[in-house]
Amino acid sequence: MIELINVTKKFGSFTAVDNISLTVPKGEFFGFLGPNGAGKTTTIKMMAGLFTPTAGTIKLCGFDTATQPNEAKMRTSYVPDQPFLYDKLTGREFMYFMGGLYKMEKKLIQERVEMMIEHFEIGDWVDKRTEDYSQGMRQRTTIAAALIHEPEIIIIDEPMVGLDPRSAKIVRETLKRKSEEGVVVFMSTHSLPVAEELCDRIGIINKGRLVFVGTQSDLAAYKTRYDGKFESVFLELTK
C-alpha cells in the first residue's frame, strides 16, 4: 500500500508538489493525471527514492522511504517516463542486472527472464545491445525488467509512450492482471481513455496540488455536470 502524508517538494522558491496526501490500498490501480509540469513526475520520483521530499512522509508497504528506504524499495518497482537503459548491455543482461540489484537468486532470475521474454515478445532482439533499440523496444525491456522481482507496488510513469498498439495492449493487460493479483499499480498518464479503461481510482494534480481524487463512479457523477466526457472534466479541473 502507498501512503503520501502532507508531501511537499520545492526547488528553490518553486513549489512543484504542494502538501499532497493520498492513500492507495493493496490491489488498487491508481491513475495519476495532470497537465505538463503539474508535478506528476516529481511525485513519482519522490516515491521511487530519486527525489527527497522537502516535507512530509511517504510510506510504501508500511515502510517510510526516508528512514527505511531499502525495505520500501525492495517491495517496489519503478518504471521511468524515459526508458533509459545501459546502452552497452543487452536487454537480457539488463534484466539479469535488475534481478541482481533486488538480491534475487540466479536460478530464479533465469526463470523470470525467460518468462518475461516470452510474455513481452522480445526474444528476437533481447540479445542485442540496447544502444540499437527503438523507443518501444526500450520501453518493453524496462517494464519487463521492472517486473522481474515480482514487486508489491508498481510505480510507472507514462508507460504507453512510444509503444505500438500490440505492445501497448500487452502492457495494459499485464498491469491490469498485476493489480487483480493484489499489486498496487500507481500509473501516471496523459491518456484519458487509458486511465478510464484501467484505473480503479483517478487522481488529478494541477500546479502541485491534488484537485480531484475519486473512483470511476465518482468520476461518472462528475462528468454529468459537464458534457459527459472525461476530457471536459479534466480540462475544467486543470484550467
Place this chain on the structure above:
Amino acid sequence: MALLLHILRYKFLSFFKTTFDLRAVSLVRGIGSLIVFGGFGLVAYVASYELTLFIMEKTRIGLFLYHRFISMMLFVFFMAVNMGNIIVSYATLYRSAEVIFFFTKPVTFTQIFLLKFLDNFLYSSTTLFLVAFMVLLGYGTYFGYPWYSFLGILLCVLVPFMFLSACLAVLVLMSVMKVASQWGFRKILVLIGSVYASLVFLFFRFTNPIRLVNQVSQYYPEVDQYFSQFDPGFLSYLPNNWVADVLFFFAKGEWEMALPFAATLLAVTAGMFGLVLFVAHRFYYRSWLVTFEVQASSNSVEAGRRMKLFDFRKNSLLPPQLEAVVKKDYFQFFREPSQWIHLLLMLVLVIVFVLSIRNLNLGLRITNVQALTYLVLYAFGVFLSCSLALRFVFPAISLEGKSFWSQLSAPLDVWKLFLLKFVISLFFILTLAVLVAVASNLPFVRLTERRPLLMYFGLYSAFWVSVALVALNLGFGGYFSNFQEKNPIRLASSQGATLTFLVSLIYLVTLIVVVSAPLLKYFESLFLFLPFDFRMIVVPGTIFGMISTAIIGFSVMIGLRSLQRDF
C-alpha cells in the same frame, strides 16, 4: 563561409550562456574555479621559475642539455596530445549526435569536419594552453625574455605545436576508419598502438640522455654552446626539437637564430592542416559510414547469445548486488571503444616507461643530479597516477548516465555503490602505481648498493597517492557529475575535471616539496659519507599521510553527498 560563421556564432552563444551563468550557485562555483585556476597558474609559474633556477645554477648542466631535456618532455607531450586527440576525435567526429544533425542540413561534410575538429581541439586543449603559458612565463622570466615574446612564443610556437599534433591525430584516425572495414577495427588499433609504443621506445633509445650528458660534460664549463653535432640525425625533423631550439636561442638572446625553427614549425603546421582538410574532403563522410558497419558487426544477436567471460548467466561467488554492479561496469567499460582503447594506449606507455627506466644507468654520483633525477621520476609516477585517475575514475559516476535510475531506485545503499567504485578504481590505479614505483626505484636501489629505503618510500608513497587520487577523482567526479554527457573523454576534460586535475597537481607539488629536502640529505649522506638522521623520513612521511588523509576524507564526504542529491 557565411554558414560556417552562422553556426560558430550559435556555438559561441551557447558556450557563453552556459559558462557565464549569473545564478548565485554558478557564481560561487565560478569564483571558486577562478581561485583554483589562478592558484594553479601561480604554482606552475613559480615551479617553472624555481626549477629553471635550480637546474641552471645548482646542477649547472648548461643551456643545451636543459633544452634537450625540454625537447624530450615536449616529445612525450606531443605524443600524449596526439593520442588524446585520436580518441577524442573518434567520439566527436564519428559518434556525436551533433554530426548526425548537421548531416541532415545543407552543410558540407568538410564544413562539418572543420567545425568538429576545431571544437575538439579548443575544448580539449584550453587547460593545456593555460599550463603551458604559465610554465613558459616562469621559464622565460628566469632568462629575462622581453614581455612581448611570451605571447609570440605562445601563438607562433606552442599553439602550432599542439595544433600539428591534433592534425596528425585526425589524419591517423581517418586512415584507421578508412581501412577498418577491410582489415578489422581491432587489428588496426593494435597495429597503431604498437607503432606508437615503438616510436616512444626508439626515441628514447636513440636520444640516449645519459650519453648526451657525458658528451656535453666533456666541454664543462662551456656547456651553453649549441651542441647539435651530438644530436641523432632524425631529431632535426621533429617538431619538439624545433620548439626546444626556439626556446634555446631565445634563452641565449639570439632570437634571429630562433626564427628558422619557428618558421619551419608554422609552415609544416599550415601544410599539415591543408592536408587534413583535403583528406577530410575526400574521405570524412565515407569513413563516417564505416562506423555503422563496425557497430553493426559488433552488435549482433548471435554475438549477444554467446556465453562470455563474466556473463550475467554464469554463477558467481559475489553477493547478487555486487555481482550485478561489477558485471555491468565491466561490460559498459570493455564494450566502449573509447574506454578500452585509451586504457590500452596508456598501459602500453606505462610498460614502455617501466622497461626504459628499470635498467637506467645513473652513473654519476653527484648529489644534486641524482636527487633531481629521482624527483623527476617520482613526479612522473605521481603525474601518471593523476592522469589515469582523471581519465578513468573522474567520469565513473557521470557515466552511469540517465540509466542511474535503475540503481538509485533499487534497494542498494549509495555508500556501497561508492565503495565498490572506489575499490575497483583503487585496484587498477594502485597496481600501476606500485609497478611504476618499483621500476623507478630499482636503479636507485642499485645506485645505493642495495639499500632499500628509497624502495620503501616509493611503495609507501604509491599507496597514499593512489588512495588519495582515487578518492579525489571519485568524490569530485560525483560532485561535478553530468549525467547528460556520455563521452568519457569530454567528461575528463570538463571544467570540473580540470579543477580536479589542478587540485591533484597541487597535491603533487606539495608532495615534492615535502620529500625534496630529506631526499637531498639522503643522497648527501650516501655520496659525501655524511650521517643521515632517520627522523628526517618520519616527519615528511607523517605529513604525507596527513595531507593524503585530509584529501581522502573531504573527497569521500562530498562524493557520498553527491549521490544523495535529487536525480
